[in-house]
Amino acid sequence: MNGKKRCEKGTFSPDGMRAEILNPFVHKLELDNAYDKIRTAIFTVILLPFRVIVICYLIVTAWFLACVGLYGLSEDDLRKKPMTGWRSKLRFYILSLMRLVVVAAGFHRVKVLGLEHMARGREAPVVVMAPHSSFFDAIAIVVLGAPSVVAKADTAKLPFIGQLINYTQPVYVWRDDPNSRQNTIKEIIERATSKEDWPQVLIFPEGTCTNRSCLITFKPGGFYPGVPVQPVTIRYPNAKDTVTWTWEGPGALKLLWLTLTQVHSSCEIEFLPVYYPNEEEKRNPKLFARNVRDVMAKALGVPVLDYTYDDCRLIAKAKQLGIPGGAAIREVAELRSQLKLDVANYEVDLIETGLQGTPRWLTLEQFALRMDVLITVPCSRLYKIFVQPSINLMYFPDYLLATLFILYQHEPLSLLIAYGFKIFDGSGTGRLDITSFEELAARTLNLGPEDAHNLFRGADVEKKEYITYDEFVAYATKKPELSFVFTRDGSQKVKIQ
Incomplete structure (x- = not known):
């Protein structure tokens, strides 16, 4: 299924836009016919081991390069200034390996639309991506050239992947820290307004995964700097949705298994025109976030719904x-x-x-x-x-x-x-x-x-x-x-x- 799904009508969001789905946190996925079951069984034996071996080799190699690039740098060093010199150039080789990981996972068709709207650096310091529905959304990080991501602090502890994320010089969110929200906003503002050549900051403003049937409330953190933002949408126009990871539905391992046993999977990333905030939006980050969400929802053809991470x-x-x-x-x-x-x-x-x-x-x-x-x-x-x-x-x-x-x-x-x-x-x-x-x-x-x-x-x-x-x-x-x-x-x- 693609990003726009059939939904049950029923509620309205406060801004009057129809929200046709009332539960964006549920995803049903079953192999409901004999053909799918037989095909999945065959590819589990033939295709899955090959893909896993290749992906592991590529990730371990990229991880090794990331370790080399990060050697001698503390967490404070990563937060103080952007990497330069040979460390910055090493990013190209790591990205090349990660692009091969995307291909090895079966995503032969990563279609990028709206390249004429693609902004760099100071033109749009913040990239806003939605809907956030899967760990496969990491594909967009590769396509965008490894911008600095805003991610949960626990992500840094993930084996191998943690170091690769560290190489993007991320803005980590400590959800158990009562001051985390203010610290995160402060760091985003500093990077977005800095004269240093920082990578763009990539945020998934929904803050959690949904089934892509609507856009839920955008957190205002990435909009506090009041700088132009680059809206980017992501879709998965596949016959069977094996990527969506929600609170109610299949777990990560099942999704990974079913995705890697598909002959090929498709992903579509679209750059929308840079959104320049007006004076009122600069003063009101929530209004800014809401208006950007409306633009992205219109481009996706889905409703908005005021649900949050809470x-x-x-x-x-x-x-x-x-x-x-x-x-x-x-x-x-x-x-x-x-x-x-x-x-x-x-x-x-x-x-x-x-x-x-x-x-x-x-x-x-x-x-x-x-x-x-x-x-x-x-x-x-x-x-x-x-x-x-x-x-x-x-x-x-x-x-x-x-x-x-x-x-x-x-x-x-x-x-x-x-x-x-x-x-x-x-x-x-x-x-x-x-x-x-x-x-x-x-x-x-x-x-x-x-x-x-x-x-x-x-x-x-x-x-x-x-x-x-x-x-x-x-x-x-x-x-x-x-x-x-x-x-x-x-x-x-x-x-x-």
Whole structure:
């Protein structure tokens, strides 16, 4: 598939541009027919080993040259001034090897468009590339002549690749450092406005990978210098999308395997005209970023959607805890907002007043009636997220837990579990039997049946065959592996002995 995919209509971004996809963090990839499976099996035996050997040889050779070029330079040296002399000339040979890596990986068709718009150095100190959807986007770094990249600090620790990235004299982002954002912005400004002959700074302003169905919020860091930027788009117009790497979808190794077993893969890079900010945009980096995003979205033919890296972290946490609809949790929040359910948090009142008599399995009509909303596109889409396909009904507790997770994402997990006791308490007595507790534990602690069973038995000190929330808390506070339940940002999968 190419950069513009078929999407489900449903929401609008605040600037009025239609956003036809509500979850840019999901990618489905399966070998769904016999021909693909047989071909992949054959090429795994015949083609894959050859490509891996060649790629490894080329990368190790490039790494060796990078080590030679970086010898004697400290991290401070790399940040103070651009490399010159023989170190700078060595870049050509490293780039040549990396271009051969791209070919060896099967990307025989790297098409570069808009060369007449390609700017150098001072004309456009910052290169803005989107959409960011894959580790294969590194192809663009090679095509652009190895500009300085803005990357996570952990990237420097990658075997072999870390040294190659260091050779671009990157701007590293330390996401765990509270001052990282300011330091990164400061360094970008210094390079963009320096009189030294620094390489252009390449940023992926989305800050995370998406499925290329839309452009999410651009981080403003690269726009703070207020200098002209070079927008560059990247597409992968292939019959089967084996490159997209998102929060919900195939892992890196599977994507690498499937890509290297393709006969050939295509990549398309397009330089758009240099964007010169006006005075208002220079004063307002967020406006600058937003306007550049709109230009790039128009060129790509995709909508924009105001999702951010923080949304990705929320999705990751939801999935880690086993929250129902975890991969679509940001979409749930958006749809609730469209239905005005977020104004008064109707679901909390519903739980507080008691759910006795409310069916757990609902039709669309019953769900709309229960939530006091009309059956509209957002309502139908929200319902569909929690539908069990085998019976075509929504499991209402799943929806309630997902909503509570959104509302109390910054509160201790124990609060969500407290509400969970009310949701799964069908009798209104404040007690849960082992079956109901196992359901709750699976959906808030990501526990399997055995671990949930052990947790229940540990809390049921008097062997009553039911536990209350207070009994759960009394037991959990004594277990070190459950301490994360009572912290604001903790989450992990535990095994209960």
